[in-house]
Amino acid sequence: MTKTKITSNSRRRSGNVGLMIPMYVFTILFVALPILYLFLLSFLQRAQVWGVDFTFTLDNYKRILEPLYLDTFWQSLKLAFTATFFVALIGYPYGYFMAQMNAVWKRRMLLLIMIPFWTSALIRLYGWIIVFRSNGVLDKILMGLHLTKQPLKLLYTYPAVVVGMIYSLLPFMILAVYSSAEKLDASLVEASRDLGASAWKAFWTVSFRLTLPGLLSGVVLSFIPSMGLFFIADILGGNKIVLVGSVIQEQITKGRNQPFAAALSAVLMVLTSVMIRLYRKITGTSQLEGMM
C-alpha cells in the first residue's frame, strides 16, 4: 500500500500494480517454468542410476512410436471417446431438462449433483466395486430376475472401467450443458413454434444450436480428464486395461525413467491443447462453459 494520498485518476488506476506481483511470480515460477521444463526433459536422457542426464536426444519420442506405446495411446483415446460419448448421451438431456425446472427444483438438483461430487472420487468408485463384484449386487439382481444364469464377473473388465469413467465425468457434462441451457431464451423457441416449426425442428434449429457451446464444453471437460484418470482403470479394471496415464505413472515409479514419462506427457498435453483450440475455433469463446 502506498502511504501518499493519491488524487489523480490515472495514478489511482496504476496504483495497484504491486498487487499483481504474487500472481506473476507464482505463475511464472510454479506453472510456466515447470511446464517448459517438462518439454525440455522430454528431449533428455535418463541417467544410469537415478535422475536425468542433460544430453539431447530424440529417443523418447522414437520410443512412443513403438507399437506397444502407440497401441496404449490408441486404447486411451478409444476409452476416452467411448466414455465421452456416453457422458454426452446421458448428460446432455439431463442438463437440458434441468434448466427447464423451476428455481426451487433447480437448486435442489444442483445440490443433488454436487453431493456425490463432494465425497471422495475414490469412495464413489468403491460403490461400483460392490455392484460389479462377482456375486455382487448386479449379479444378484440379474440372477434373481433369471436374466443370467451365472455371475457375470464384470469387475476388472472394460465395461466396468467405462461405467466408472462415465460416472466420474457425468457431473462436468451436466453442469456445462445446464449453464448454457439456462441462458437459453424460451421466447426464441416459442417464436419458432409459432412460425410453424415442429417441436423437433424447433429444438434442432434453435435450442440445440444455442446449447452447443455447453455440450462441446462438456465434451472437452470430460475428454481431457479421462485421458489421465489412471486410478479408475486401476481400481475397476485391475491390471488388464493400460492407459497412457498408467504408463506415465509406471515409468516414474517402477521404470524410473523421467524423460520418457515427460515425452508421453508432452504428447498428451499437445493433444489436449489441440482439443481446446478446436473448441475455441468452433464456439468463438475463450471460457469453457460451466467450468466454474
Next chain:
Amino acid sequence: MKKKKWPFVYVAVITVLTYIPILLTVVYSFNASKLTSVWEGFSLKWYRELFRDRDLGEALINSLILAVLSCAFAVLIGTSGALGMSRRKRKLDDAVAYVSTLPIMIPEIILGMVFLSVFSLMGLPFGMVTLVIAHTTFCVPYIFTMVRARLVGMDRSLEEAALDLGATKWQVFRDVILPQILPAILSGVLLAFAMSFDDVVISIFVTGPKVNTLPVKIYTKLKTGVTPEINALATVMLFVILLCLAGAYVLGRKSQTAVEKAAGGK
C-alpha cells in the same frame, strides 16, 4: 405450452442411478461380514475399526492442513492478482492469467508429472511443502476466475467516491471492495477446497514417504483388497457433508430472513 412429464422422469431415474453406489456403501458399512456379497446382520465393527485406525486419522489431518494452506495461499494470490488486473487491459496480464489457469485445464497426471520432475530437479524433499505448492497451483484458478468475474460486474464508482471522501486505500479495500467480492472468494474457496481435499493423482506424484493424504491412503487401501472400513469412512464423510450443507442452508435462511426483515422495516 403443456408441461411434459417424461423429462422429469428421466432426470429422476438418472439421479437415482447415480446414488445407488453411494447408498450401497452406506448399507454395507453396517454389514457384519467382511464380504460384500453376503449380508450377515447389522454391526458397527467397521466404525470401531475406522476410529481405531491411526494412519487414517493422520492422513485426514494432513489432508485438512493441506487443503486449508493451499486455499489460503490461493486466496492471497488469486484475489490480489484479480484486483491488480481488474483495471488495466494488457496483453501480458492476459497471458499470465491464461497460464495460471493451465493447472485445471491439462490432465491432472501431466501436472503431477511436471511437479515431480521439477521438485526432484530442485532437490526439494517430497512432503507437505511440495504438496502445498502443487495444490496451490490448481486452487488459484478457481479463486482468480471467480473474483475476476465478480469485479467485472462491480460498480467501481463506489471506490472512487470513497477515495474522494478521503478514505485510505486500505480502508477502501476493507470497507468497499472486500464486502463485494467476498461471496466470489468464498465460492472459489468452496470449489478449491473440495478439489484439494479429493485429489489423488497429483498428490501421489508429489507426496513423500512420510506424508499421506486421505485420498492417497484410500487409494492404496483399495488397491490392496477388500476393506469394509472404507464403507464406514464413506458414510462418515457423506454425513459430514450433509451436516455442512444443512448448516449452510440454515445460515442462508437466517440471513435471508434478516435481509427481508430489514427491507420490510424501511
